[in-house]
Amino acid sequence: MDVFVYGTLTDPDTVSEVVSSFEFVCDARLDGLRRVEGTYPTLAPAPGNSVDGKLLRTADIRSLDAYEGIESGLYVRVSVPCADQSVAVYVGDPGRLDVAEPVKWPGDGSFEARVHRYLAEHAVCVREIA
Template sequence: MTDHMLVFVYGTLTDPERVASVVETFEFVGDATLLGLHRVDGRYPTLAPGGRTDGRLLETSDMDALDSYEGVGRGLYSRITVPSERESGERVAIYVGDPAKLGVPEAISWPGDGSLETRIRRFIENTEVRVRTSE
């Protein structure tokens, strides 16, 4: 177990019963909006540049279980942190999926070169991607 971390969730993990089946302890902190990335649906949802995504802010200390659920070790999703607009200023984890592995029907273009994770991280660092909560 690691320290508690905030995670922006926008798919199956917005359901408390699903979260309870994945991690031992968690708390929903509240509703949140991810600015700078929009949701794209395939077999599983992922994120793409631009727009916004509504979801929930989850707090847990069991990031290993979330990583396993999201298939981080299998290359399905990458866990990346983004700034939050909360007063505490902490960063929030998001999971961004590989559209080719998730059956996403539309083309998603992450600018630049390098691996998908490298391009995603670079995009987030160079744009105003952030999480807004209603605290």
């Protein structure tokens, strides 16, 4: 599975501590969101903005989910279009990451539901950077 990474998982040493096998496919850009600093970086709604990162390929998605705290709700894993496929993106709950600025995901419901709704309603995508 390909995953757009934009924080600690852009460091090969960190990735090698989390998964047993991986490769960085290419540099990439996530359009429609922006990076927000906090305890760990996360993303925020931002039409017209982008975040630079990398496409990470690994079969060990369970280890990435554990690292990102999916079960505890620290991050959610979402699917975002990229060329002719979809890639995974981890979005952290700003209310749990002590972010440096206020972040509001619009709408009602759970954090995960608001992220999914935003992605469905806006042109968020990942582009490979040659």
